[in-house]
Amino acid sequence: MALSLLDQGDRRGAVALLIETHEQTVYAYCVRTLRDRELAEDVAQQVFTEAYRDLERFRRESSVRTWLLGIAHHRCGDAIKSRKRRDARIELDDEAVTDHVDPVSEPTERIDLLRQVAALEGCLAELSSDIRETVLLRFLSDMTYEEMAALLGRKADTLCVRVARALPLLKRCLERKGWKP
Secondary structure (H helix, E strand, O other), X not given: OHHHHHHXXXXXXXXXXXXXXXXXXXXXXXXXXXXXXXXXXXXXHHHHHHHHHHHHHOOOOOOHHHHHHHHHHXXXXXXXXXXXXXXXXXXXXXXXXXXXXXXXXXXXXXHHHHHHHHHHHHHHHHOOHHHXXXXXXXXXXXOOHHHHHHHHOOOHHHHHHHHHHHHHHHHHHHHHOOOOO
């Protein structure tokens, strides 16, 4: 849809639709990668600023969503490098996912979901950054291994093995925290 607006010459409409359609996905990826809500908001905004600037150069070799997550991946990497240069410590924000919970669910369901999400966030934080990133791209961003390989510059098989090795670790971690899949 956004690309058809762009093809019709409506660049602002195209970008507005991109933001409306993909803002939550990009923000959620940034929060989980950076583990800092404020920084994630800044990076997500930067992603859409770059998308606005570079929209005409989008080659349409992937989906728009994959393209935006690719930009997010690179900007998150830049933010992490910058933070490391400042010797800042990455902290897990326990409330990072509360904005992404279904507001119409029953209160008890919502509490259970929040606890489960917090447990999963804690387990993800125990993974190394490259494995966590691979798992997030696969499941949160729903990317194929081929899309991930193109984005990360790795072999699809390598990424598949990373995910396969991470899943039992996540399962055991969730079980330790009282969640039985």
